[in-house]
Amino acid sequence: MTSRDQVSVTLAQVAKAAGVGESTVSRVLRNHGSYSGKTRERVMTAVERLGYVPNRIAGTLASAGSRLVAFVIPSLSNIVFADVLRGASATLENNQYQAVFAVTDYDPAREEALVASMLAWRPAAVILAGYEHTERTIKMLRASNCRAVELLDVDGTALDLAVGFSNRAAGRQSAEFLLKRGYRRIGYVGHDIDRDTRAGKRYSSFCDTLSANGTPLADQEIYREASSVERGRLGLDRLLARTPDLDAVYFSNDDMALGGYFHCLARGIVIPSQLAIFGYNGLDLGRVMPQALSTIRTPRVAAGELAAKLIMDNASPQVVDLGFELIEGATA
Amino acid sequence: MTSRDQVSVTLAQVAKAAGVGESTVSRVLRNHGSYSGKTRERVMTAVERLGYVPNRIAGTLASAGSRLVAFVIPSLSNIVFADVLRGASATLENNQYQAVFAVTDYDPAREEALVASMLAWRPAAVILAGYEHTERTIKMLRASNCRAVELLDVDGTALDLAVGFSNRAAGRQSAEFLLKRGYRRIGYVGHDIDRDTRAGKRYSSFCDTLSANGTPLADQEIYREASSVERGRLGLDRLLARTPDLDAVYFSNDDMALGGYFHCLARGIVIPSQLAIFGYNGLDLGRVMPQALSTIRTPRVAAGELAAKLIMDNASPQVVDLGFELIEGATA
DNA sequence: TTTGTCATTGGCAGCGCTGCCATTCTCGGT
DNA sequence: ACCGAGAATGGCAGCGCTGCCAATGACAAA
Incomplete structure (x- = not known):
């Protein structure tokens, strides 16, 4: 029982160990459908004993939509995008979604390539900065059946959802x-x-x-x-x-x-x-x-939060202008 | 041909359109195995025409290892972790890996939950901050057959790989x-x-x-x-x-x-x-x-880069102390 | 006892791709 | 014309899970 290169435990193994059918294990683990209390107990015991970790790759393939949200952002050094991610990731995590990200370095061609590779994961949504994208990026996004959110700008024409300010x-x-x-x-x-x-x-x-x-x-x-x-x-x-x-x-x-x-x-x-x-x-x-x-x-964290919320709620296409606040300060 | 809720193009459809077998399409797209020039052309044309985007979920399930790397970091507000992500993500992207992340807010219990949910994606590696984890986190990581990298610390006992400074x-x-x-x-x-x-x-x-x-x-x-x-x-x-x-x-x-x-x-x-x-x-x-x-x-970006590199190279377990530099400055 | 209802449960066909193996095609050498 | 090696290709069984449907069991009502 070496730890490296061991094949991980599968649902079928749990089912066998618990003496129930695969679907039953699946139902118990997802708390979806009905099952008896003692069945639940048996399943959970087997899960615990075998150290079973569900394979979401397989789960996603089998069911329709994925619970991934892809962020394609210009930079991580810029605190602005870290704020956006922070705002979004809390909401996402609470809904069992996973954030995937990639950094474009403000390069539209790179953005295009990254969007393509993100789309390969069949995310529920792709989150981008602003409205300026290559034609191919836009075409890919439209062709995919996933949501798109353009962040931090409202001056232009949105692809689908947009959250930001002018x-x-x-x-x-x-x-x-x-x-x-x-x-x-x-x-x-x-x-x-x-x-x-x-x-x-x-x-x-x-x-x-x-x-x-x-x-x-x-x-x-x-x-x-x-x-x-x-x-x-x-x-x-x-x-x-x-x-x-x-x-x-x-x-x-x-x-x-x-x-x-x-x-x-x-x-x-x-x-x-x-x-x-x-x-x-x-x-x-x-x-x-x-x-x-x-x-x-600018309400950056709020923009991230709202973006996540709109996706979770499967909101219809819209542009949300969150506005901003001018701080009079003491330097001008 | 509405854009929403259309089912996406599959490899099989491309194969049919190109008049070749599925395996051939797969070989061409992955540039793996042999195929003739004209076959390649036919496949690429079909891909282009249908706007095919490979489904990496399916690909990952079918082949062995995934090309996901999971980051479970304490915070995004702290520029330190943004630096680490930045360092790692460049290397990762160049090797066709995807970064997935989640934020713990410095809470070990939350870290445990997030590691569990990350492991469900069967990542190639999990990247964490420091050595302090719950027992269950450690157990899960050991039980999984994925690499673990603990970052930004070298004072303690590493799980597998560690990159940081004292x-x-x-x-x-x-x-x-x-x-x-x-x-x-x-x-x-x-x-x-x-x-x-x-x-x-x-x-x-x-x-x-x-x-x-x-x-x-x-x-x-x-x-x-x-x-x-x-x-x-x-x-x-x-x-x-x-x-x-x-x-x-x-x-x-x-x-x-x-x-x-x-x-x-x-x-x-x-x-x-x-x-x-x-x-x-x-x-x-x-x-x-x-x-x-x-x-x-502290060499944060370098730590991220090295972490990514060690994973790509499938390096053997080790602790790398990158050291740090005392800046004498003018404030002390 | 019999019947109907509904909670439980298991079986199994895929999801879209890759890996393996078998088959067919090419072509230089004889 | 024939053979063998290797290139090129197709077929198909899974990967581990979910969704659907059928089967079973339990129990109240008749």
């Missing part, structure tokens, strides 16, 4: 807020604007709003890489070196903004009188900074 | 560092010490080292909740209110330390002359703070 509105309101506070020489420090299309939407809508006000974006510093505190600090440094007279800077997210904040602290730049800072996401740490970060708080 | 050594070296720098009135601000057993090991080893030096821990503030920047700030506030003459504080990790740092900034406490701060993890943001955070950098 990045365009966020960009606009950020600009309006800064304008209302009297800032006019406004810069931008951002990341990965082509690939992170949600950040791109905020950016363009931010710029449009500024332009409409007659005070277009004064300068910008955009990086190809993923967002990070480090890039934020470096970006603000470069931006100010080039355009020292800015009075406010909009960052692509809170991580970047924190980097900018650190830069100001290090250089003795007084916030917000000398320079205002505005972020996006509303991470918890923003509230704890010596000066609370002015930002937009 | 938390005891980290605690000790942190204490030694502070002592070497001349600090003597040292406090601790921590989280969840019973449940996060790795943090607990650092803590106790830190305390032991201080005591051995004749300067035991002066005071401490420990929270039941998960670590966060907010708790770090609050914790330091309370700690100093009670014991104002501390000259250094050891935090359970960098998030907590950042909170402490913010508190000092807000209160005008000069770092490190008035109060020194030391963290754990070596998050990137520590390097970008106005004063680089003194901390210990």
Whole structure:
């Protein structure tokens, strides 16, 4: 009885050990259909004695739908997606669903490949970020008979379900807020604007709003890489070196903004009188900074939860705008 | 041909459409065994035309081992586990493995339940955090014929594979560092010490080292909740209110330390002359703070990568100590 | 006792694929 | 023209479970 390479216990073995039929064991274990108390006891004893663990692979194949939910997310470094997963996974686990995931690195081609390989597991649903997918991705998703949830965006046309908030509105309101506070020489420090299309939407809508006000974006510093505190600090440094007279800077997210904040602290730049800072996401740490970060708080965990709930409830196709909250903070 | 509730295309249908046998289709798609060029062409055409997506559930059931790797991690909020997942998932995806995960919230009972439900998917391996598991968890893992990898710790007895670093050594070296720098009135601000057993090991080893030096821990503030920047700030506030003459504080990790740092900034406490701060993890943001955070950098992504690699290589049971790096920083 | 009802239970055909084995086809060598 | 080796291919029995249906048993009513 070596532990490696032993074949695992099967339902049939349990049935034999308990002296009942296979279907009976199945019924008892799934608590589905009827069986007597003593039968239940006999089965459970056998299960315990043999250390039986049901094989869900076989179970899924035999019954119709799988209890897998596939997440195809851009990044794990970005806390945003960890939040979404966290929100969703609790609900999923409570309903005996399993989360499967893969990381695209913001690459649509990779997303396509990963969706294909996820679909091979016949998941109950695929959860993606945003609306921008390759044609083939969309085609595959439509052809499959599984649900699709697009998260964190509502500016576009949904495939099936969508849960998020308007990045365009966020960009606009950020600009309006800064304008209302009297800032006019406004810069931008951002990341990965082509690939992170949600950040791109905020950016363009931010710029449009500024332009409409007659005070277009004064300068910008955009990086190809993923967002990070480090890039934020470096970006603000470069931006100010080039355009020292800015009075406010909009960052692509809170991580970047924190980097900018650190830069100001290090250089003795007084916030917000000398320079205002505005972020996006509303991470918890923003509230704890010596000066609370002015930002937009997005309901990421709630988005994950709702996505999971809609799937569990087999909801009809819809787009849910969860909105967001502008945090006035002390940095702008 | 409605898109919902249509039954998906099967291998048999592809075979019929291509005018070949099922096994041939299977061989072509898996590029396994021999087949002629024109057969391949016919099959691929049929696949394309029908939009066939192989069913890995069936494939896994039919063949022996699955290509699933199960992660049962304590938390997703903690960037540490996101790093581990990131490290592992790249390697896994390159080898056509799928990552499945579930979150325990640092609860051993929950871990037990989740391991059981993971095992039902007959994964190739289960990846856990640390060595502390319930007896039943261990028993199940041993009884299953899948690999187990315990991550982020090497202080204890491994089940099978383990990849990590010594938390005891980290605690000790942190204490030694502070002592070497001349600090003597040292406090601790921590989280969840019973449940996060790795943090607990650092803590106790830190305390032991201080005591051995004749300067035991002066005071401490420990929270039941998960670590966060907010708790770090609050914790330091309370700690100093009670014991104002501390000259250094050891935090359970960098998030907590950042909170402490913010508190000092807000209160005008000069770092490190008035109060020194030391963290754990070596998050990137520590390097970008106005004063680089003194901390210990752990190779989390590398641990994830190695874990994945060992599984792919079907390595024999072993414990790999990846070590860590003490960052001298400017805060202590 | 007889009959009907309903809770229990077992048997067995798949779910879609892979692995094994048998069969057929090719083609160089004789 | 014939043979043998190996390439190419098809057939089919499972993998372990679930869903359906038929069979059995128990018990109250007639």
